[in-house]
Amino acid sequence: MKKADQMLIELAPKFTWFGHIWSHSQPHKLTEDSLIDSMTKDLEFSSLHNLSITTTGYSVTPHHSGVYPIYLPLYKSWQKLGYVxxxxMEQYPTL
Structure with missing residues (x-):
């Protein structure tokens, strides 16, 4: 495990984990099935290490993709997993 990951785990009681895509992949380069697999892996990691997952239903889109143009597989994946x-998007539309 990387040192940064270990540090996050140690500091877990001080923050809320936002579900995201494993390895910070760019969602617009993945299929819906790949997105679901990646997000599931992240959820499993957070569960394994007792990271508190946000229940607000909010997330910033990874790599700023999915807001415009809309990438439907990302939204469908979020809908299927039920947590976003x-x-x-940060700094839209400059990015």
């Missing part, structure tokens, strides 16, 4: 209902 609202999203936004």
């Amino acid at each position: 209902t609202v999203t936004s």
